[in-house]
Amino acid sequence: MPGNQLSQAFVRTGMLDAKQPPAGETGLILWIRKNLLSSWLNIILTVLVAYAALRLALGLWPWFSNSVWQASSLADCRTILAEQGLGPTDGACFAVVTDRWHQLIFGFYPTDLYWRPILAMILFLGGIAPILFFSLPRSLLIFSCLAPFVCFWLLWGGTAWLPLLIVAGLAGGYALTRFVGAVISPTLTGLVTLALLIGFFWFGLMPLVGLMEAGLSLSIRPVASREFGGFMLAATIGLSAIVLSLPLGVLLALARQSDLPLIKWSAIIFIEVVRGVPLIVWLFTAQLLLNYFLPPGTSFDLTLRVIIMVTLFAAAYIAEVIRGGLVALPKGQHEGAVSLGLSYWQSRRLIILPQALKISIPGIVNEFIGLFKDTTLVVFIGLLDPIGVTRAIRATPEWNGVYWELFIFVGLLFYVVCYAMARYSLHLENLLRRDNY
Amino acid sequence: MKINTTRILLAAAMTAFTTTMASATTLEDVRAAGQLKCGIHEGLAGFAAPDANGKWQGLDVDICRAVASSVFGNSEAVEYIPVTGATRFSALASGEIDMLARTTTWTFSRDTDLKTEFVGVNFYDGQGFMVPASLGISSALELDGTTVCVNTGTTTELNLAEYFRANGMSYEPVPLETGAEAQQQFLSGSCDVFTGDASGLAANRATFPNPDEYVVLPEIISKEPLGPAVRHGDSEWEDIVRWSLNALITAEELGVTSENVEELASSVNKNAEINRLLGTEGDLGAMLGVEADWAKTIIMSVGNYGEVFERHVGVNTPIGLERGVNALWTQGGLLYSPPFR
Structure with a gap:
């Protein structure tokens, strides 16, 4: 057929392989051209920034490369530098970190008990893993619920009966609402359980702890909060406040949206008052004012007071972030939940909160990062956080005059934690991305 | 009633x-x-x-x-x-x-x-002054027209103002929040004079890279019991x-x-x-x-x-x-x- 000849002459039967883009339009060169050298203004800026970065690196490099890592004092460091023919400020003296790293990390926690905060940290990370990563089996959540109590016991020591009985009380309350509440009215059972629990914790707990301890001693050496310090103090305050403020913030955000005026206005007043006053003022209140109000002789642990204040402070901010998420949800979601016949709590749990929280993730993590760094404010009420410890270390005759080395170390510690949080937030956002609305 | x-x-x-x-x-x-x-x-x-x-x-x-x-x-x-x-x-x-x-x-x-x-x-204790030896100053009465590093919100700041006013001298204060900051500013030359409690000045001077290049002036301008x-x-x-x-x-x-x-x-x-x-x-x-x-x-x-x-x-x-x-x-x-x- 004549058509055949034509098609053979003009129509290709196979696809050609794609050609490589021309040199200069690919890889690194393309990236540089597009991002650094796209216009005259950008070329000038690139050159200037590159020059500044180079100068900075060249200026700092000798200081780092000449670092002294083993010395007993600043004077010793300077002698070692002088032996190499260097001036006293030509090299860093990271020996201060080698000598005092344990104080920067653990404060004045007894040296032979360092395993306890370390184990507590491991347990905390283990406990939080099933919450952070959905691929882990859900049965591990039991471990997440128990981890805080074990951490508390490990950090402060003392009798194990206190956390054990608290867990027992909470478990008993849960069982009561779950099994009795299924038979009788759930609301009534809930209220009775709440009253029972408050009564138990307020009056019965401490005598019972004493009784059980007398029967079977489960004590490990107690460590006073006063001995907490350094990065461990920042982590204790920061992580407790993060873990506690999220549920509290969710409740506050829901309360603020509530139809019941009492609940709604309580939440509004709490949030606005707490947000309207700087954290440092709340910390001063925790340290000074509370003591005037409490009966004399009741020494309510300062670190605990600070944790409570920081938690309440963070909760108010988290509540507003989550409220942003709640407001962003289309009204149809609420109406859909109602039309399915879901109760208030069912609709929050299954429809509203999962979506609202997803929207709020960047804001929440942002709050957490800020909160973690805000823990350094406790230095103003005399607690020795990492910054406070650097000051105390500088006050010793050996290390008076060391600044940058200590601050660089502390900065690195904070950077690692905050960057990890930021990366996790990104991971979560990618995981939960649904591009359907 | x-x-x-x-x-x-x-x-x-x-x-x-x-x-x-x-x-x-x-x-x-x-x-x-x-x-x-x-x-x-x-x-x-x-x-x-x-x-x-x-x-x-x-x-x-x-x-x-x-x-x-x-x-x-x-x-x-x-x-x-x-x-x-x-x-x-x-x-x-x-x-x-x-x-x-x-x-x-x-x-x-x-x-x-x-x-x-x-x-x-x-x-x-008592408040004193420290200056670089290169300034050639030997008495606090020669400090007219200098810049002074001082910690804010302390009696030190008030004493300083009173002393300079009483002696008819002028100065430019460099107010700083912490002692560490003040020391860094002084060492980097942002101020000519570093004032504070005499015991603190001696302690600070001992940690300087070149202590001999700084002198503590003899005048003590305040009583700090x-x-x-x-x-x-x-x-x-x-x-x-x-x-x-x-x-x-x-x-x-x-x-x-x-x-x-x-x-x-x-x-x-x-x-x-x-x-x-x-x-x-x-x-x-x-x-x-x-x-x-x-x-x-x-x-x-x-x-x-x-x-x-x-x-x-x-x-x-x-x-x-x-x-x-x-x-x-x-x-x-x-x-x-x-x-x-």
Whole structure:
């Protein structure tokens, strides 16, 4: 057929392989051209920034490369530098970190008990893993619920009966609402359980702890909060406040949206008052004012007071972030939940909160990062956080005059934690991305 | 009439409440707690600083240890509570601490208005100036027209302004928040002069890369008597703290040291005051409400004032201070303890 000849002459039967883009339009060169050298203004800026970065690196490099890592004092460091023919400020003296790293990390926690905060940290990370990563089996959540109590016991020591009985009380309350509440009215059972629990914790707990301890001693050496310090103090305050403020913030955000005026206005007043006053003022209140109000002789642990204040402070901010998420949800979601016949709590749990929280993730993590760094404010009420410890270390005759080395170390510690949080937030956002609305 | 009755009842209730609040004395509280809550500096060279083992050391810390020795016979029975300059008086007033030993200047208003009782002076300080030697200045009166690094919100700042005004000189202040910052600014040349307590200046200068290039000027422009303080209104407790400090000073005057105290206490000395101090004669301990050998315990655990001074700020330490006005009155200084009689 004549058509055949034509098609053979003009129509290709196979696809050609794609050609490589021309040199200069690919890889690194393309990236540089597009991002650094796209216009005259950008070329000038690139050159200037590159020059500044180079100068900075060249200026700092000798200081780092000449670092002294083993010395007993600043004077010793300077002698070692002088032996190499260097001036006293030509090299860093990271020996201060080698000598005092344990104080920067653990404060004045007894040296032979360092395993306890370390184990507590491991347990905390283990406990939080099933919450952070959905691929882990859900049965591990039991471990997440128990981890805080074990951490508390490990950090402060003392009798194990206190956390054990608290867990027992909470478990008993849960069982009561779950099994009795299924038979009788759930609301009534809930209220009775709440009253029972408050009564138990307020009056019965401490005598019972004493009784059980007398029967079977489960004590490990107690460590006073006063001995907490350094990065461990920042982590204790920061992580407790993060873990506690999220549920509290969710409740506050829901309360603020509530139809019941009492609940709604309580939440509004709490949030606005707490947000309207700087954290440092709340910390001063925790340290000074509370003591005037409490009966004399009741020494309510300062670190605990600070944790409570920081938690309440963070909760108010988290509540507003989550409220942003709640407001962003289309009204149809609420109406859909109602039309399915879901109760208030069912609709929050299954429809509203999962979506609202997803929207709020960047804001929440942002709050957490800020909160973690805000823990350094406790230095103003005399607690020795990492910054406070650097000051105390500088006050010793050996290390008076060391600044940058200590601050660089502390900065690195904070950077690692905050960057990890930021990366996790990104991971979560990618995981939960649904591009359907 | 009705209102009056209510008022009286209210007043009675409040009195009852306050009496219950004040019923336990500080001494009883301290004994019940088993340790002394002592407010110290969060970190100041020579006065309070933790060593590599986390044990607090310093001139102020030793005052805490001395008081704990009097009360418990054990200088380790102290809970050190670092307090900041801003929170120290409230911490004392609210009962967060039992005594304050934090380089606190004894002033009129603090004594009267703030209801703090100063029990004595454990260090006589004063404000001085430090300049680079290259400026060629040898007296504070030549500082006209200089820039001065000074910590904000301290008596230092006020003294500075008063001194320059009184001498008809001008200066440009560089206000800085912390001592560390001030030191960095001074070293980098942002200011010509660094002012602060003379002890602090000496401590700072010792840490400079080139201490010889800086001089501390001879003028001392203010009086800074630093002393331990207690709450107003508990004289028994005040006495214990006051005489613990006095025991340190008297021990030096009588030549009692941590080395010879055991020997002096085991025999009867010709000097009866030594016997009274160490509790082998008379009953001074009972008058104070503590054990008879209270002062002996103090000296055994912390030494006499001279030993304390030399250990923390003396010429053989990096701070390297001379005794100066902090010498005994018998040696031309200001330290003077009332007699132990």
